[in-house]
Amino acid sequence: LAKTTQPISMDSYEGQEVNITCSHNNIATNDYITWYQQFPSQGPRFIIQGYKTKVTNEVASLFIPADRKSSTLSLPRVSLSDTAVYYCLVVFVTSGTYKYIFGTGTRLKVLA
């Protein structure tokens, strides 16, 4: 059964680095991992996407170990405006069809 799991919530203080992990044991060989940020009553916003090792852009880094059974989104020096729900999205191949499954979401609260 395809499944992605994330911690339900995390608290952090402004200026700290935050790492959010997503577990995806059944990920397929050629599938990508994507992370999104969502504010209340808005659509998810693309943060970063990766396949293996490490990817970095202007807002985040994504670390993916060799076995690809998990991935970690790293947000450097968070601010109050980073308070949101963060989701990983993984594509699973099941019986020859692709299934796009969002993680359970991690509610990040940044404190002053």
Next chain:
Amino acid sequence: GAVVSQHPSWVICKSGTSVKIECRSLDFQATTMFWYRQFPKQSLMLMATSNEGSKATYEQGVEKDKFLINHASLTLSTLTVTSAHPEDSSFYICSAELSGSYEQYFGPGTRLTVT
């Protein structure tokens, strides 16, 4: 770049009526678009995947005759909730896939309330 719009942003309708939601990719062409549903404090659940010019692929448990999806062009997909009932009240979000990238870009969502 990669902007997706949805219309309307919210809608209230009476039980038994139908509601159409539009999803447009504004600055790119999208061969594949997706429709999701999200209940309060829950994750997004994929309802269906639509490819331009062909029939949508529905996820298990989603009634295709109730949630009609049309993807007539590379920039427009529509979701019609037919004979809506209060249990269909939810936040509906579409996304469009940037060709060749596996990146999905999401619309702002449509909040449907059925009374």
